[in-house]
Amino acid sequence: MELNESLSVIYNYDMTPDFHIWVLGEVGIKESWTNLFVVGPYNCSIVSPVTVGNKNRVFFREEDSYDIGWIDLSTQKVQEIGVNGELVCSHMVIFKENFLPFPRNE
Amino acid sequence: MNMFRTNFLISKHDDETRLLVKEQSGFPIHQSLSILSGERFENRFNLEWPLPLKQDHNANPFALPIFILGSATVNGTLCLCQGLTTVLWNPATAEFKILPPSFQPAENIDFNFPSHGFGYDRVTDNYKVIRKVWYPSVFEGCDWVYLPDKDDPFWERDVHGLDKNDGFWEENELVVKLYQPFWEIYSLKSDSWRKLHGFDDMPVPYPGITPTVNLNGFCHWLTQDLIMI
Numbered sequence: 217m218e219l220n221e222s223l224s225v226i227y228n229y230d231m232t233p234d235f236h237i238w239v240l241g242e243v244g245i246k247e248s249w250t251n252l253f254v255v256g257p258y259n260c261s262i263v264s265p266v267t268v269g270n271k272n273r274v275f276f277r278e279e280d281s282y283d284i285g286w287i288d289l290s291t292q293k294v295q296e297i298g299v300n301g302e303l304v305c306s307h308m309v310i311f312k313e314n315f316l317p318f319p320r321n322e
Numbered sequence: 323m324n325m326f327r328t329n330f331l332i333s334k335h336d337d338e339t340r341l342l343v344k345e346q347s348g349f350p351i352h353q354s355l356s357i358l359s360g361e362r363f364e365n366r367f368n369l370e371w372p373l374p375l376k377q378d379h380n381a382n383p384f385a386l387p388i389f390i391l392g393s394a395t396v397n398g399t400l401c402l403c404q405g406l407t408t409v410l411w412n413p414a415t416a417e418f419k420i421l422p423p424s425f426q427p428a429e430n431i432d433f434n435f436p437s438h439g440f441g442y443d444r445v446t447d448n449y450k451v452i453r454k455v456w457y458p459s460v461f462e463g464c465d466w467v468y469l470p471d472k473d474d475p476f477w478e479r480d481v482h483g484l485d486k487n488d489g490f491w492e493e494n495e496l497v498v499k500l501y502q503p504f505w506e507i508y509s510l511k512s513d514s515w516r517k518l519h520g521f522d523d524m525p526v527p528y529p530g531i532t533p534t535v536n537l538n539g540f541c542h543w544l545t546q547d548l549i550m551i
Contacts, residue, residue: 218393218537225544243540265533266341266393275341284343284363297363307390311342311357313414314398319447321511 217265217274224252226265226274233257235287237274255292260285266310275308284308342369342400344390351385372411372418375404389529391440391451392536401440401451403529408437410449410510421451421508424515433457437508438527439534439541449510452518452541454526456503 217224223240234256241248261279272289285296341358355369375388391401402409408421423434433455440451484490505518527534527543534543 217533218535221537223535223537223540223542273339284341295362297358306346306353306387307344309342309390309392309400310394311340311413312395312398314395314412315414316397317415318399318410318412318417318419318449319511 226262228256233259235262253289255287255289258287258294260294266308277308282306342390342395344388346387351387353388369413372402372409372416374407374409374418374420375402391437391529392534392541394536396440396442396449396536399442399449401437403437406434406436408451410440410451419510422513424455424506424508436529438529439543441536441539441541444539446511451508452505454503454505457501
């Protein structure tokens with residue numbers, strides 16, 4: 217996932233309730249991975265996390281219920297967003313609007 | 323370290339967070355796309371799929387799932403994949419581009435494949451899409467499926483226990499010969515694909531399953547061996 221314009225991963229070792237967030241300092245430099253946060257404990261399975269800048273939220277899909285939730289990295293609290301009726305969330309991405317046309321050859 | 327963490331959490335963006343969510347249910351599959359916004363994501367706005375992927379899902383039990391490539395829009399643009407169709411789409415302007423088929427090993431036949439990742443090259447102001455392809459090296463007529471004749475000994479053989487490398491498959495021409503699989507890259511500006519050399523061993527990400535990140539023109543994904551690419 218992306219965390220403030222850096223490549224990062226969130227995972228829990230051996231399904232323990234604590235989640236580790238590692239951030240890559242520089243692409244291609246293996247040694248620049250830094251364990252920046254340990255958050256939790258949470259009793260949910262985090263699948264396909266995405267984040268976006270200003271609110272420091274890690275959005276995720278719950279593996280079993282397919283609900284969407286987010287972790288606030290400042291407070292470490294988990295919030296949930298309901299999904300529509302019978303539908304289940306299968307994918308989510310961060311959305312930013314842009315009205316520019318596609319680039320073309322001059 | 324605490325100071326570093328605090329600084330890290332100070333945003334480089336100041337825009338409102340919005341989530342684009344694809345939801346799916348049942349069979350025949352119904353799939354919808356909506357934008358969630360607001361402090362608690364209480365506002366929901368439903369989006370229509372772009373024209374090339376539009377279909378009456380209730381009427382078509384064979385509608386294929388639509389995958390969104392990546393983790394975020396790139397300059398407002400999404401890359402969607404349904405079956406063998408790949409579409410670049412800007413929901414704000416409704417502009418879309420259906421990606422053409424690529425390398426043609428046989429005349430008059432369009433081979434197409436699902437795409438695996440996309441990104442924006444800011445140096446050349448261009449969108450690019452990558453995929454790994456397995457082209458058949460032999461293709462004759464319209465023989466997509468080869469079936470032996472009715473009285474061929476093939477039908478008497480119990481094939482369930484056979485290894486996939488067993489000569490039986492080849493003898494009966496049931497093996498589709500492929501070119502060495504390779505990666506290729508599409509450029510929106512040239513509207514064409516070209517072969518990428520030297521990446522033959524790069525693991526393939528699976529849409530909807532493999533965690534993928536679009537960031538600074540890169541497309542990163544997590545492999546099954548947990549190596550970040």
